[in-house]
Every structure is written in C-alpha cells, then in structure tokens.
Amino acid sequence: MINLTHHVKEKMSQRGIHKQLVDVVLIYGKVKKDKVILNNKQLDKLLKRLDKNYRRVKRLGNRLHLNNLNKIRSLLLKIRDKRGVTLVVMGETLITTYNTNIKLKYKRRYKGRK
Numbered sequence: 001m002i003n004l005t006h007h008v009k010e011k012m013s014q015r016g017i018h019k020q021l022v023d024v025v026l027i028y029g030k031v032k033k034d035k036v037i038l039n040n041k042q043l044d045k046l047l048k049r050l051d052k053n054y055r056r057v058k059r060l061g062n063r064l065h066l067n068n069l070n071k072i073r074s075l076l077l078k079i080r081d082k083r084g085v086t087l088v089v090m091g092e093t094l095i096t097t098y099n100t101n102i103k104l105k106y107k108r109r110y111k112g113r114k
Contacts, residue, residue, distance in 0.1 A: 002026065003093045017085060017097050024075045025085050039084035039100045043076055050076070 002022075004012075012018065028046055029036040050073055057065045079085050084100030 001092070002089070005093060005095060008094045008096050011096050011098070015097065015099060017082070017099075020075055021079055021085060022087060022094070022097065024072070024079065025087055028076075029085075029087070034088055034090060036087040036089055037084065037100060038079060038086075040080060043080045043084065047073070047076055047080075 012022070025036055025038045028042070029038040030042060031037075050069060054066070054069050054073075057069065082099045085097060086100045087097045088095040
C-alpha cells in the first residue's frame, strides 16, 4: 500500500491524474532513482502487446478478461494523452506526480552587443 501526502493529493487533482492512473504507472512504469516514469515510448510498446493479447483472448471468447483488457487500455490511452506520467516516490510514500513531457519555456537572453 502506498501512502499519499497532502501535496500529492493537491497536485493529482490539479493535473487530472487520478488513483487508477497512479496504480498503472506503478505497475508498468520504469524506475529511475526515486522516480517511476511511464512515457510515450513505453506506452506504445505496452499498447502493442495489449492489442496482441486482446486478439488472442477475443478468439477464446472470455468476456471478463476482455473487459479487464479494455479498462487497462483506456487507462493507458489517458496517460498517453498526457504524454506520460512521472511519480516521485520515497520509500512507500508518493511525494508528487506530474506529466512527463512538459516543455519548459526558457527566456533567451541576448549575450553580446545590442
């Protein structure tokens, strides 16, 4: 069980990241130091693998398994719309979360004569 801080609850609501998305990132994400990252590249691989499994299960006709695969697929697509999600974790406590591919805008400073 992962503990949520007050800060992460605020950030999750501000950034539209709900508990199910956090669970998916914790399961399928890649760990780098104190972060768990699920980016577009990883999502594409997961979606391809999921589609293969979906076709196999559809042939077998297991409706319960098909519903579970559809739920996971919809969550992965939501994360993909955000261009990935990053979680910052310390031990069993989730510190913060944010969208992975945020483009930061830096002001260019003119260095030289005017």
